[in-house]
Structure formats: structure tokens, C-alpha cells
Amino acid sequence: MTDLPAPIARWFDDRGWSIHPHQRAMLERAAAPATLLVAPTGGGKTMAGFLPTLAELARDPRPGLHTLYVSPLKALAADIRRNLTAPVAEMGLPIRIEDRTGDTRATARKRQRADPPHILLTTPESLALLTSYEDAPRIFAGLQRVIVDEIHALAESKRGDQLMLALARLSTLCPDLRRVGLSATVEDPPAIARLLARNPDPCEIITADPGPAPDIAMLATESAPPWYGGGGRYAIAEVLEQVRQHRTTLIFHNTRAQAEIFFHALWLANDDDLPIGIHHGSLSREQRERVEAAMVAGDLRAIVATGSLDLGIDWGDVDLVIQIGAPKNVKRLVQRIGRANHRYNAPSKARLLPANRFEVVECIAALQAVEAGDLDGEPRGPGPRDVLCQQILITACAGPFDADALYAEVTTAGPYAALDRAAFDACMEFCATGGYALRAYDKWQRLLQRPDGLWQLRDPRSAQRIRMNIGTIQDTDTLKVRMRGRNGAPLGEVEEGFAATLTAGDTFLIGGQIVRYENLREMTVVVSRDASATPRIATFMGTKFATSTQLSERILDMLNRDRWPELPHHTAEWLALQREVSVMPRADRLLIESFPHDGRAHTCIYGFAGRNAMQTLGLLVTRRMEVAGLHPLGFVASDYATLIWGLDPVEDPAPLLTGGEMREDLDGWLAQNAVMKRTFKASAVIAGLIERNTPQARKSGRQATFSSDILYDTLLRYDPDHLLMQITREEALRGLVDFGRIDEMFDRIGGRVQHVTLDRISPLAAPLILEIGRVPVVGAGRERLEAEEAARLMAEAGLDFG
Known part of the structure; x- marks a missing residue:
């Protein structure tokens, strides 16, 4: 296997190229059950992944699917098809290469199922859909290898969990299937290797020469x-x-x-x-x-x-x-x-x-x-159960299955290797009946057990609806945007919440051009071109990332150096002024500043825990301030700090920041909060409790939210320990509110709080005053303000109701 077939060797020779050492290593290890290649960008890792496939097909060009390539991006799959097709044609190899993503037309997808190409390039969602068909054993018959590109990107999300369950299914259909993972940025190769391997099989790791520094x-x-x-x-x-x-x-x-x-x-x-x-x-x-x-x-x-x-x-x-x-x-x-x-x-x-x-x-x-070379990464917890529920339904779509065999299959997937049988059975029960509080509704009675012990769909027609909702990507609810006219050109999508703010005549940016909002028709935002130079409303929101834990540690280290020769003078002067006026935040203690500004008492907490965590900290601390009678009025959060303002100064912040009690406060706050409902909706869609797409039409975000809110309130009242409620709590703590980063912050500071009282705003806190995304606190403080304003107005009018 280490010698290249003549057509491939000639192709390299004609260009004066020789294969790189890591490409040679991939050829030598072509028979390994699992291999992870870590190679620098531009280092030919994609060719390294495909060389064993090309060599095998050059020697034995049998029909049918030989290699499956999985990419996180549709665009990447299309790009690899272009870049692989040319050399294969130049080598004269009779190899069919096609991609199959959400952008692939229905006729092509139908043909690919009937007559699969030798190499199929796809995404986790499209692969999951393929495994759901009754003819999956025929489609994947003869499959030899799976190549997972940019595996680090998939490992950090539920798409990776979904993919590993799909690979477990493929390994059941094709017991000798070999797995290959490719990446340029892996901070913990053994962890990725464990994720990729079929548990308990080993995974070999090949590390290429990193090349010159950028x-x-x-x-x-x-x-x-x-x-x-x-x-x-x-x-x-x-x-x-x-x-x-x-x-x-x-x-x-x-x-x-x-x-x-x-x-x-x-x-x-x-x-x-x-x-x-x-x-x-x-x-x-x-x-x-x-x-x-x-x-x-x-x-x-x-x-x-x-x-x-x-x-x-x-x-x-x-x-x-x-x-x-x-x-x-x-x-x-x-x-x-x-x-x-x-x-x-x-x-x-x-x-x-x-x-x-x-x-x-x-x-x-x-x-x-x-x-x-210090890469960052947050450790992933066990495989999420909403994704497992979806996988159970996908398996049922493909035909009757044995629960014991499916449990054994699921636990070969790295993220679910430690899944116990009770947790699996709870997911089975949920998929079969909807759970205790919902078992009376036919809508959620989706599985039944036959007399021979096998499980199947209660209604075979439900397979279409399940397939229409396969996937784990939970973007903001969006609406299509089209130009006005019978055959108006599609421009893209905007958030449904953004569209709700628009009135006729509003202009905004999409695709680099300014458009004028006309109306909302059949779930589509209709627009026309506008000649103005500046849009009235800039654009839709998009997603904000949080600074990683490792990067935050480096920032704190930099802030506490004696001098900053690497920084521009304007930034170094700003930091020096902070040190002169107040103190600098440190990793081993929590700096809290209190100062007056604009007639309000301000408190700034420098947690350096990332935007989501600092936002959550603001919610919890203002809640405690309310109980303590400090009358908070609002807060704003960034990646590094939370700034709170109110009517009364904070003289002792320690009682507001007790870690264990804060977790209890969070649980109470989450139960009734919109964050929890938003998390519930996302998990309910993934688990199949709520359908986002139907054969008739796609539901609007408002429709899906309305139905999910009703379900959430019902389960909270009658079945608070329902599987979906358990999943929701886990997801809310791990994702939207990022409480793990708050826990990490409290562990890091070890109870050490440094409270500094100032007579004016500090240099580090000043930018937070200008930060967007302010969150008002509706409580006693606002009521007191309104009462004082009412009294002032009445006095000005000469009235006294005292």
C-alpha cells in the first residue's frame, strides 16, 4: 500500500512533486481503524486523507460508494470536489466524485441514492438524512473509509455529536469501516482521537511538520x-x-x-x-x-x-x-x-x-x-441527550430496530461511551410516548414495540416529518429576503426579530447593498433597491463570540506586567492611568470598583469570564441587590466586566458573590426566565418534540416559540423532571448562561475579593458606559425613581398629596 499506483505516481512526477512525509504516513497506515492527522494549513492534509482512497480505487475501480468525506461547511465540500476532480481527471482515473449538501438539487440527491458515486462529499446533516432511509444498507454497501475534515470545528458542537452517532450507524452497516480525521488546529489531539475512534478501538495520531511561523x-x-x-x-x-x-x-x-x-x-x-x-x-x-x-x-x-x-x-x-x-x-x-x-x-x-x-x-x-502555539479549547461534556433522541428517531425511520443493539451501537460513539442504560431507556421512552405528562397525546406517540420485541415507527408516514427536521444547528429564527416582483431575486435571510422592527420605507444592508423594506408576504421579507448612501437601520444582529478562557488568562497576565512595550502608546497610557487611579484586575482575585457617575451609584465587577457568563453574573448580582434593598436599575456586560448602576452604593460586595448560593439563585431565576424557554425550544426541536418544518410549510419562529412556550409551562407545572426539562437545564447552564465559566471564576479567585471605592469612574470601566446591550432591572429601584419623579412633578404643580 505504501507504493503509489502508476497513474498517481506519474502525476506527481510530471509536476516534479514528491509526497510529503505525513502523506506517506497516511498511506502506510491506510488499514488502521482510525487515524487523526494534524497538519498545518496548506500542508496537503486533504490530499493526505484522499491518497489511500485514490490508490485503492486505482487498483480496484469497483462501482459503488468507497469513501465518504464529511465537512462542517457546504462551501468546503463543494471546494474539495472542485480541487479533487481536476487531479483525478489528470491521473486518468475512472472515479466519480460528487457532493451532497442542502444546496444539492433534489434530482441529483435521488440519483445519488440509486447510484452512489465512488467518493461522496457531504455534511453531518446530509449524512444523518442518508442513514434514515430504508435503503441505507444498499447505499453504504462497500463503504471503506470516512474522512472527517476540520474535525476540531465539529468536535466543539452538537453537529459533532450527531456525526459520531451517524458514524456509529455506518460502522454497524460496514463493520470494517476506517475513519480518518483531519485538522490544522487541535489543542488536545488525544481527546479528538478518542472522539473519532469507535469505542473502544484505538486511534493513531500523525503530526506533520508545522512549517514556518506565520x-x-x-x-x-x-x-x-x-x-x-x-x-x-x-x-x-x-x-x-x-x-x-x-x-x-x-x-x-x-x-x-x-x-x-x-x-x-x-x-x-x-x-x-x-x-x-x-x-x-x-x-x-x-x-x-x-x-x-x-x-x-x-x-x-x-x-x-x-x-x-x-x-x-x-x-x-x-x-x-x-x-x-x-x-x-x-x-x-x-x-x-x-x-x-x-x-x-x-x-x-x-x-x-x-x-x-x-x-x-x-x-x-x-x-x-x-x-x-498555545491553542485554546473548552472541554466537552458527555454527548447531549436531545441529539440522542433525534438519532433514535432517525434509526426508526430506517426500519425496525432492537433497543439492545442500538444501545450497544450508540455507546461505540466517543461522546456517548459513558452513557448508562437508564439514560438511554429514558430517551427511548421519550421518543415512544413523549414522557409522562405528554403520553395522553397521540401526536407524541411515535414508536411502538412489536410482539417480536423490535421497535418501529407507530405511523410510517411520520418518517417524512422526522426527516424534514433532522439537524442540530439552532440559528436565530430567520426569514427569506427577496427583491420585489414576480420573480424577485433571493438576497438571503434576516432574523425574524429584526424583520418585526421594520416598517415600510425602512432601509437596511444585505449582501453589500441598501434595500428598502416593502412588506412581509408569505414568510418572506419583500424589498426593493434604494439609492441612498446610508441605510436608516444598519443591519441584522448576528452572533457574538465570547473570549476563550485561555485568551482571558493571557489578557490578565498582560495587564499585570510592569510595562507594556508591545502595546501602542495610547493603550499603554490608558492602562497606566488605571493603575494610578485604581488597581489592575488579577487572575487570583476579583476586582470590584464602586464609584458615582451621572447621579447614580456604579459597581464594576471584573470577572474576565466571557460575555455570556458576565451577562449571567449581572442578572444574578442585580437579583441579590434587589433582595438587599440596594435598588439596582440596570447593567451592561462585556467579555471582561459587568457594570451595574443603581440608586444605592454597594459598600460590601462579598454577600452578593457567594458561589454556592448563587447557583441556587440561578436555578430559581432560570425556571421562569425567557432564557430557559429559548433553550427548551432549541432542545425540543432537536429531540423531535417540536417540528420546525412540516410538509405544508416551515413554521415561523413565533409559531414555534408559541407552541414551545406552552409545552414548557405545562411541563414545568406538571412534570418538572421530564427528560426535556432535564436537558434544558443542562443546556442552559452549559450554553446560553455559561455558568461553568462563573464556577471557574470562583475557583480561580478562591474567595478573594478586592473592593476599591473611587470618587469617579475608573479608566477601565469608562468604555462600559458606552457599551451597547444595556439590560434594565425592573424592580423597587425603578419604582422608587417613578415615585420620586411623581412627587417632584406634583410639587412643581403646587400639589401635595402627602
């Missing part, structure tokens, strides 16, 4: 970054100059909204009419494909993008990456850097542009982490 630095700008906000528009001139100096520049943003706003500003400043484009997940497929085709052809000088182009796509001749805003995560930064000079032993070139003053510190910390 050329990465801060982008020098004439203006200092603003004190708050994001987007990087203050440096449009400098970014445009970089675009002029390079062949193709990828300009990454953390959110779709920021990408839209920046692209619009870049377009207006583009006096040279350089060809530039925009690419993100909310754009229509047609627009994304046009941009991708232009990138492949080398027709674009710059592309403003989000995570839709993060991963291993090799687009054109990219020779510079610019990251706008702090990356929040070192692995994400490394992935994005690797898009430039995507060649083996060619250093990637990247520049970072902080969006505000504090992000200067975060960007420097991220640069130092990249130089040190």
Missing part, C-alpha cells in the same frame, strides 16, 4: 481605535491600502452585521473601483456561489467574510488575511490566518485590526498565543 502583526493605523463598539471602520483607508498592495485579501469579521457594515463602508471608499465581494451564511445560495466562482477565478481583490470562509477552503490566490476585531479564540485566528498563502512551507500573512481600545490588548494576547 507573518502576523497588528495593522498600523493613523487613528487610535475607538473606546467602544466594533467593526473597524476607523481604519477603512489603511485596509484599502493593504488591498491595493496584495493580490487577494480576505477580510474576516466575527459577525454578519459587522461584515455588512464594513463592506458598505469599504465600497464607498473604493475610489479605484477594485473588485470586492462579501460572503456570509445569511446570503442567498445564488449570491454565495457567484462570489465563490469569482474567488476561484481570481477576479476579486478583496472578500469581506465571516466564519463561512474560516475553514480549509482554498480560494484563488489569497496572499493576505485581515482579522477585523479581536478573534476571541486562538484556534479561530489560526484557521483564518491559514487562508493566506495556502501552500506547504509558505508562511501565511495576516494583520489584526482591533475594533476598540480594549481589543488592542486582546489582539496582542492572541498574537502571542499564536507565536507560542
Whole structure:
């Protein structure tokens, strides 16, 4: 197996190439049950993954599916198909290569089931759907290998859990199936190897030469970054100059909204009419494909993008990456850097542009982490049970099954290796009856046990509805956007909540152009072109990332150095003033500042636990302040601090920050909170309790929320220990409120609180005053304000009701 077949060897020889050592190692280990390859971006890891497949098919080109390639992105699957098809054709190998994603047309999908190609490129969702068909054993007959690309990205989400359950199903259908994982950014290879392997089989790890260090630095700008906000528009001139100096520049943003706003500003400043484009997940497929085709052809000088182009796509001749805003995560930064000079032993070139003053510190910390090779990552807990419930229903769609055999299969998947039988049986019970409180409703009676002990769908017609709702991605509820007219062009999607704020005549950005809102028709936002230069409403929101734990630790370390020669003078002066006026936050204690500002008492808590956790901390502390009679009025949170304002000063913060009692407060607060209902809805959709799509039409977000809210209230009242309620509590603590980061913060400080009372706002707290996303506290403080204002007005009118 280590010798290449003649057509492949000739192809390498004709180009004067030799295979890299890690590619040779993959050939030598082609028969291993599982192999993880960690190789640098541009190091030929995709070819390394496919070489054993090409070699086997060159020797024995039998029909049928031989290799399945799974990618986190539809665009990556399409890109790999393009990049693999050309060399296979040049080698003269009779190998069919096709992709199958949500963008694949129905006729092609039907043909692929009837006559699978040799190599099929797909996503976790499409793979799960394929395994749900009755003819899955025929489709996958002869399958030899599965290649999971960018496995680190899948390992961090429920999509990875879904994929590992699908691989467990494939291994049941194809016992000799071999698994291959590929990634450039793995902080803990043994952990990823355990995830990839079929439990208890081992997984070999191959680590390639990392290659030269990247050329990465801060982008020098004439203006200092603003004190708050994001987007990087203050440096449009400098970014445009970089675009002029390079062949193709990828300009990454953390959110779709920021990408839209920046692209619009870049377009207006583009006096040279350089060809530039925009690419993100909310754009229509047609627009994304046009941009991708232009990138492949080398027709674009710059592309403003989000995570839709993060991963291993090799687009054109990219020779510079610019990251706008702090990356929040070192692995994400490394992935994005690797898009430039995507060649083996060619250093990637990247520049970072902080969006505000504090992000200067975060960007420097991220640069130092990249130089040190210090990748970040949060440990994943056990496989989530809502995904397991979905897998049980997927299995039932494919035909009758034995529960004992399915349990044995599920526990071969890494995330579910420790799943006990009682937890599995609870999921089975939920799928069969809906659980104790819902068993009286036929709607949730989905499985029945036959006299021979096998389980099957109660109504075979329900398979269609289950298939329509397969998947674990829980984006914000969105609506399609189309141009006005009978055959109006699709532009993309916006959040349903954003669409609800629009009135006729409002203008906003999508796909880099300004459009005018006309109306909402049949779940579609209808718009027309608008010639104005500035939109009335900037754009939809997008997702905000939280700074990783490891990056936060580096930031705290940097803040406590004696000097900051690596920082720009404006940022170093700001930090020096903080040290002079107050004290600097430290990792081993919790700094809390109290000071008056604008007639209100302010308290700033520097937890450095990430945005979600600091938001949760604000909710819990203001709740305790209410009980203590301190009359809080509101708070705002960032990745590093929570700022609270109210009527009365906090003189002793320690009672407000007792970790164990805070967890109890959180449980009580969550039960009645909208966060819990939002989490319940997401898990209920994944587990199949709520259908997001039906054969008739897709439900609106409001319809789905309405039905999920009713279900949540019913279960909370009559069956609070229902499986979905247990899952919801676990998911809320782990995800939206990120209480684990708060626990980590309390462990780190060990009860040490440093309270500093100031006579004015501190330098570090000042930007928080300007931060968007303020959360009002409706309570006694606001009531007191209203009563005082009423008394003042009455006195002014000469009235006294005392």
C-alpha cells in the first residue's frame, strides 16, 4: 500500500512533486481503524486523507460508494470536489466524485441514492438524512473509509455529536469501516482521537511538520481605535491600502452585521473601483456561489467574510488575511490566518485590526498565543441527550430496530461511551410516548414495540416529518429576503426579530447593498433597491463570540506586567492611568470598583469570564441587590466586566458573590426566565418534540416559540423532571448562561475579593458606559425613581398629596 499506483505516481512526477512525509504516513497506515492527522494549513492534509482512497480505487475501480468525506461547511465540500476532480481527471482515473449538501438539487440527491458515486462529499446533516432511509444498507454497501475534515470545528458542537452517532450507524452497516480525521488546529489531539475512534478501538495520531511561523502583526493605523463598539471602520483607508498592495485579501469579521457594515463602508471608499465581494451564511445560495466562482477565478481583490470562509477552503490566490476585531479564540485566528498563502512551507500573512481600545490588548494576547502555539479549547461534556433522541428517531425511520443493539451501537460513539442504560431507556421512552405528562397525546406517540420485541415507527408516514427536521444547528429564527416582483431575486435571510422592527420605507444592508423594506408576504421579507448612501437601520444582529478562557488568562497576565512595550502608546497610557487611579484586575482575585457617575451609584465587577457568563453574573448580582434593598436599575456586560448602576452604593460586595448560593439563585431565576424557554425550544426541536418544518410549510419562529412556550409551562407545572426539562437545564447552564465559566471564576479567585471605592469612574470601566446591550432591572429601584419623579412633578404643580 505504501507504493503509489502508476497513474498517481506519474502525476506527481510530471509536476516534479514528491509526497510529503505525513502523506506517506497516511498511506502506510491506510488499514488502521482510525487515524487523526494534524497538519498545518496548506500542508496537503486533504490530499493526505484522499491518497489511500485514490490508490485503492486505482487498483480496484469497483462501482459503488468507497469513501465518504464529511465537512462542517457546504462551501468546503463543494471546494474539495472542485480541487479533487481536476487531479483525478489528470491521473486518468475512472472515479466519480460528487457532493451532497442542502444546496444539492433534489434530482441529483435521488440519483445519488440509486447510484452512489465512488467518493461522496457531504455534511453531518446530509449524512444523518442518508442513514434514515430504508435503503441505507444498499447505499453504504462497500463503504471503506470516512474522512472527517476540520474535525476540531465539529468536535466543539452538537453537529459533532450527531456525526459520531451517524458514524456509529455506518460502522454497524460496514463493520470494517476506517475513519480518518483531519485538522490544522487541535489543542488536545488525544481527546479528538478518542472522539473519532469507535469505542473502544484505538486511534493513531500523525503530526506533520508545522512549517514556518506565520507573518502576523497588528495593522498600523493613523487613528487610535475607538473606546467602544466594533467593526473597524476607523481604519477603512489603511485596509484599502493593504488591498491595493496584495493580490487577494480576505477580510474576516466575527459577525454578519459587522461584515455588512464594513463592506458598505469599504465600497464607498473604493475610489479605484477594485473588485470586492462579501460572503456570509445569511446570503442567498445564488449570491454565495457567484462570489465563490469569482474567488476561484481570481477576479476579486478583496472578500469581506465571516466564519463561512474560516475553514480549509482554498480560494484563488489569497496572499493576505485581515482579522477585523479581536478573534476571541486562538484556534479561530489560526484557521483564518491559514487562508493566506495556502501552500506547504509558505508562511501565511495576516494583520489584526482591533475594533476598540480594549481589543488592542486582546489582539496582542492572541498574537502571542499564536507565536507560542498555545491553542485554546473548552472541554466537552458527555454527548447531549436531545441529539440522542433525534438519532433514535432517525434509526426508526430506517426500519425496525432492537433497543439492545442500538444501545450497544450508540455507546461505540466517543461522546456517548459513558452513557448508562437508564439514560438511554429514558430517551427511548421519550421518543415512544413523549414522557409522562405528554403520553395522553397521540401526536407524541411515535414508536411502538412489536410482539417480536423490535421497535418501529407507530405511523410510517411520520418518517417524512422526522426527516424534514433532522439537524442540530439552532440559528436565530430567520426569514427569506427577496427583491420585489414576480420573480424577485433571493438576497438571503434576516432574523425574524429584526424583520418585526421594520416598517415600510425602512432601509437596511444585505449582501453589500441598501434595500428598502416593502412588506412581509408569505414568510418572506419583500424589498426593493434604494439609492441612498446610508441605510436608516444598519443591519441584522448576528452572533457574538465570547473570549476563550485561555485568551482571558493571557489578557490578565498582560495587564499585570510592569510595562507594556508591545502595546501602542495610547493603550499603554490608558492602562497606566488605571493603575494610578485604581488597581489592575488579577487572575487570583476579583476586582470590584464602586464609584458615582451621572447621579447614580456604579459597581464594576471584573470577572474576565466571557460575555455570556458576565451577562449571567449581572442578572444574578442585580437579583441579590434587589433582595438587599440596594435598588439596582440596570447593567451592561462585556467579555471582561459587568457594570451595574443603581440608586444605592454597594459598600460590601462579598454577600452578593457567594458561589454556592448563587447557583441556587440561578436555578430559581432560570425556571421562569425567557432564557430557559429559548433553550427548551432549541432542545425540543432537536429531540423531535417540536417540528420546525412540516410538509405544508416551515413554521415561523413565533409559531414555534408559541407552541414551545406552552409545552414548557405545562411541563414545568406538571412534570418538572421530564427528560426535556432535564436537558434544558443542562443546556442552559452549559450554553446560553455559561455558568461553568462563573464556577471557574470562583475557583480561580478562591474567595478573594478586592473592593476599591473611587470618587469617579475608573479608566477601565469608562468604555462600559458606552457599551451597547444595556439590560434594565425592573424592580423597587425603578419604582422608587417613578415615585420620586411623581412627587417632584406634583410639587412643581403646587400639589401635595402627602
